[in-house]
Amino acid sequence: xxxxxxxxxxxxxxxxxxHPAGWRTLDNPRSIVDLDxxxxxxxxxxxxxxxxxxxxxxxxxxxxAEGPSQALEPTVLLTALAGATKHxxxxxxxxxxxxxxxxxxxxFASVDHLxxxxxxxxxxxxxxxxxxxxxxHDVPLTVEDRYARAQEFVEVVTKLWDSWExxxxxxxxxxxxxxxxxxxHAIEHRGAHFSVRGxxxxxxxxxxxxxxxxxxxxxxxxxxxxxxxxxVFTAQxxxxxxxxxxxxxxxxxxxxGRNPDHFLxxxxxxxxIGGTEREARERKAALDALLDTDREVARLAGALGLxxxxxxxxxxxxxxxxxxxxxxxxxxxxxxxxxxLAKSENLTVRDLLDRNxxxxxxxxxxxxxxxxxxxxxxxxxxxxxxxxNADVFPSGLAAFVDHVVPLLQRKGIFRRDYEATTLRGxxxxxxPESQFARAARAA
Numbered sequence: 001x002x003x004x005x006x007x008x009x010x011x012x013x014x015x016x017x018x019h020p021a022g023w024r025t026l027d028n029p030r031s032i033v034d035l036d037x038x039x040x041x042x043x044x045x046x047x048x049x050x051x052x053x054x055x056x057x058x059x060x061x062x063x064x065a066e067g068p069s070q071a072l073e074p075t076v077l078l079t080a081l082a083g084a085t086k087h088x089x090x091x092x093x094x095x096x097x098x099x100x101x102x103x104x105x106x107x108f109a110s111v112d113h114l115x116x117x118x119x120x121x122x123x124x125x126x127x128x129x130x131x132x133x134x135x136x137h138d139v140p141l142t143v144e145d146r147y148a149r150a151q152e153f154v155e156v157v158t159k160l161w162d163s164w165e166x167x168x169x170x171x172x173x174x175x176x177x178x179x180x181x182x183x184x185h186a187i188e189h190r191g192a193h194f195s196v197r198g199x200x201x202x203x204x205x206x207x208x209x210x211x212x213x214x215x216x217x218x219x220x221x222x223x224x225x226x227x228x229x230x231x232v233f234t235a236q237x238x239x240x241x242x243x244x245x246x247x248x249x250x251x252x253x254x255x256x257g258r259n260p261d262h263f264l265x266x267x268x269x270x271x272x273i274g275g276t277e278r279e280a281r282e283r284k285a286a287l288d289a290l291l292d293t294d295r296e297v298a299r300l301a302g303a304l305g306l307x308x309x310x311x312x313x314x315x316x317x318x319x320x321x322x323x324x325x326x327x328x329x330x331x332x333x334x335x336x337x338x339x340x341l342a343k344s345e346n347l348t349v350r351d352l353l354d355r356n357x358x359x360x361x362x363x364x365x366x367x368x369x370x371x372x373x374x375x376x377x378x379x380x381x382x383x384x385x386x387x388x389n390a391d392v393f394p395s396g397l398a399a400f401v402d403h404v405v406p407l408l409q410r411k412g413i414f415r416r417d418y419e420a421t422t423l424r425g426x427x428x429x430x431x432p433e434s435q436f437a438r439a440a441r442a443a
Contacts, residue, residue: 007384010386014070015067016032018390018391022392031393033072045088045397051426052090055078059126075111082119093122096123097131097150104121117422119211123212126146155228159435162434184199212231216233216333217337230424233266236382238344262428265383267360267377268360268361268389269374271389277365281364304322306318314350319343370400374386
């Protein structure tokens, strides 16, 4: 079987893996600050012909007594990984709430040059009060203010990336002409949140500009993604809700005058792989045995905006209480996807803990079961691909690359080798023209 669409796969690096106790199984439990650990993940991803490695980020320390969290700044780590790889894309998360657009545009454009055009910026807003306190804010911004700032932030970043036209960087020793000033543009942005003259100090990057990713599925996130993003990283736990989200986002993109085929939806997926289903379940059970159940219940309650006593281990979620939660410092995408999963299968709290209360859909099974599931979601338009969450790095990713990827290749939905040199090429996205060049031509 062959398909005209191509499946897209990233590996999402959060801590040392999605399972909270996975770090306890590693030879080096301090791997979150070990460059060789991340190099191994990136080289495994490249061996599997994956589109990209995807780095999440965290701007406040939390639960650090319980296990590892994100420690290294993503663009710094991606720069190191660019030198250790040749093909795989490099996606870094950064907050539009607690960054400056000029500096951030410069950082990502710099890494895009150093990697030969393999970089993406995953734009997120930050609702965490602890993070706000690290950036001189007494309280977090409201949801409306966060996304208003994010819209303008991304607008400024894209203008800066486009401020050099493709042929502006001349660098001609014979003529002594280094740049063409008529093709380098001050952006002269004046808005509610930012005042930026420009242009960027960095010439236009090898892929035109870095790929733009947006993570989340709140209303503000959907509006931001439809206007600007090339891809969306989302939490979807059931195929019907994923299909509805897929159709809605493609239509929103079309209404912005953009091509929906050049906009990718990539839900998170958490595979736990064994040679047999029993082996897969034994692998997960061994990791689960290292968990403190009371601590996991408290963690789930906090993410839902509830108190630990609101959850009863062998009862369903208290949907009425969850429906009354209006706090702006919570992830609506997490809450919505968790509730959708629980309702779809009438799960108890214990069932949810077993099924990964981290929003991303978990599959515990054989390579064949996982490949068939991926194909179904892809063919039935629940996803254009997935952000893969290994239970523990690097072994969880190696199992996927060595045993699931070959099955996807045989199904005709995933590449057998890289056919492009840039991340845009891997993702099947066209190289964008500078908006200043486009405006000049229209004039």
